Amino acid sequence: MIRYYPSFRVVTNLNTGGTEFTLDGKPYSGKYYEAYDGRVFSGATPESGQNKELKRIPKYITAPGLDSMNISDTQKKDIASKTGLNSNRISGKPNSFYPKPTEADYKRGYLIRYFTKKENEKGFVIEISSDEYNSIVNGTADYDITIYQTVQILWKITGPLRNTRTSQYNVTAGIIDTNERLVESANKTFLGIKDFIDGDYIKFARHTM
Numbered sequence: 001m002i003r004y005y006p007s008f009r010v011v012t013n014l015n016t017g018g019t020e021f022t023l024d025g026k027p028y029s030g031k032y033y034e035a036y037d038g039r040v041f042s043g044a045t046p047e048s049g050q051n052k053e054l055k056r057i058p059k060y061i062t063a064p065g066l067d068s069m070n071i072s073d074t075q076k077k078d079i080a081s082k083t084g085l086n087s088n089r090i091s092g093k094p095n096s097f098y099p100k101p102t103e104a105d106y107k108r109g110y111l112i113r114y115f116t117k118k119e120n121e122k123g124f125v126i127e128i129s130s131d132e133y134n135s136i137v138n139g140t141a142d143y144d145i146t147i148y149q150t151v152q153i154l155w156k157i158t159g160p161l162r163n164t165r166t167s168q169y170n171v172t173a174g175i176i177d178t179n180e181r182l183v184e185s186a187n188k189t190f191l192g193i194k195d196f197i198d199g200d201y202i203k204f205a206r207h208t209m
Contacts (some may be wrong), residue, residue, distance in 0.1 A: 010035050011108045012045045021054035025119045028054055034104065038112060056130070092143050094136070099128040101157055101204050109158045111204070115193060118152045125196040151190040153182050176201045 011034045018029035023042060031044040032054060040056070043049030094116050105111045116132035117125045128136075128150075135141040136150050162174035179201040187194040197203075 010046060011019075011104055014104055016060065019057065021056055023052055023054055027057070034108065058201065064156045092139070093127055094128050094132055094143070096126050097132065098127070106158055106206055110154050110156050111134070112152050113155045114150065114152050115190070116148050117190070117192060118147050119149050125190075127196075148191060151186050151193060153179075153186055153193075155179060155182075155204070158206050159208060161202065161205075161207050175205050175207055 003146070014032050014034060016029055018027040021028045021032065021040060028042065030042065031048075032040050032042055033045055034040045040054045041051045042054060043051045097114075099111060099113060101111050112130070114128050114130055115125055116128050116133070116136060123135055132141070133150055133152060136145045136148055139145055156173065156175045156178040160174050161174055161176050163177045164172045164174060166172050179197075183194055183197050183201070
């Protein structure tokens, strides 16, 4: 069953060329929409088409998640050529990653950032990709995942810098206040993330006054 999402919690009328998602095990191209929780569905809007959930294609061509899909070697090579991906990843430990928000992210108003570190260690926090995060959580990484702890944080990138009251009953969430609150909350169980962020709560932001 497709979950119902109110219109203000989805980004509609997006396009993909067949290198980002699969549908029923095969590369999907065409219109799609994305919900606030990161799930994506076929069709331009929740009201159009059959709205089947799409699966993200891992960024690394050798990732187990991609190898297990019903995708031919020719299709894998095509995906690699279109995205510039290759199999030269570092094994034995998580790879660091620097997010690059897309226009779809800015339209949505946020992105999700992923982090990992060794269990019970405060320092050495590493920002990782969603694929790296999933490989640790799902146990498919090519290194010992039992020593790593992960966390994901919703990161606000549009809006006013600070919480702004727009009426007697409504407050527009601010970038700094939102991100600081979420980092503080994450730091309770993922010690060291606050030090890693180091007060840069407007990173990637396009703010309004």
